[in-house]
Amino acid sequence: QVQLQESGPGLVKPSETLSLTCTVSGGSVSYYYWSWIRQPPGKGLEWLGSIYYSGNTNYNPSLKSRATLSVDTSKKQFSLKLNSVTAADTAVYYCARLDSSSLDWHFDLWGRGTLVTVSS
Amino acid sequence: SSVLTQPPSVSVAPGQTATITCGRRKIGDKSVHWYQQMPGQAPVLVVYDDTDRPSGIPERFSGSTSGNMATLTIRRVEAGDEADYYCQVWERSSDHPVFGGGTKLTVL
Numbered sequence: 406q407v408q409l410q411e412s413g414p415g416l417v418k419p420s421e422t423l424s425l426t427c428t429v430s431g432g433s434v435s436y437y438y439w440s441w442i443r444q445p446p447g448k449g450l451e452w453l454g455s456i457y458y459s460g461n462t463n464y465n466p467s468l469k470s471r472a473t474l475s476v477d478t479s480k481k482q483f484s485l486k487l488n489s490v491t492a493a494d495t496a497v498y499y500c501a502r503l504d505s506s507s508l509d510w511h512f513d514l515w516g517r518g519t520l521v522t523v524s525s
Numbered sequence: 526s527s528v529l530t531q532p533p534s535v536s537v538a539p540g541q542t543a544t545i546t547c548g549r550r551k552i553g554d555k556s557v558h559w560y561q562q563m564p565g566q567a568p569v570l571v572v573y574d575d576t577d578r579p580s581g582i583p584e585r586f587s588g589s590t591s592g593n594m595a596t597l598t599i600r601r602v603e604a605g606d607e608a609d610y611y612c613q614v615w616e617r618s619s620d621h622p623v624f625g626g627g628t629k630l631t632v633l
Binding site: 449450451452455463465466499507509510511512513515517 | 622
């Protein structure tokens with residue numbers, strides 16, 4: 406059974422860079438798109454970006470180029486870096502798998518999420 | 526518009542049918558997906574491609590679309606169905622997903 410697990414610091418200072426990694430267990434990263442989605446406390450879901458196992462990326466324009474996604478197929482991991490963070494970036498960050506095998510793209514597998522707080 | 530409009534809350538008594546809507550102009554032209562998010566947990570896909578259910582999702586959960594509205598229907602609602610529900614479509618023009626604002630289902 407494929408599982409996703411986020412890891413990274415739970416506290417980041419304002420103006421610094423948030424770095425998270427998602428580890429895929431029980432399956433391969435190949436031939437899938439992998440995504441990061443966040444949820445501020447008490448609010449809805451916001452897609453941040455997606456990366457194909459080959460390295461092709463797609464980002465949410467609202468992040469204004471602050472986000473960078475990368476993938477390491479040998480480690481079965483993909484990562485998110487978000488620079489110049491502010492309190493508005495405080496959220497639970499989820500990694501998720503994109504499924505394109507059916508009619509249209511959707512997220513068929515999610516990690517448990519990790520809370521990142523931006524505070525000095 | 527890329528916005529998906531959901532009612533903030535829906536309440537239903539146990540055993541009854543809950544209907545959660547997701548509105549957008551011509552949403553029937555797209556495939557709509559639905560996620561259930563229990564308190565403190567990650568979202569779980571409950572309906573994809575308008576009407577299909579992933580393995581393990583009860584038949585009580587069903588989806589439909591027509592015109593400008595997509596609907597998630599939960600029959601014979603149980604206390605354990607209390608959660609936030611989100612709809613999602615994929616915007617091919619910009620190649621990214623759009624989520625609805627979410628609906629909190631309360632079981633009375």
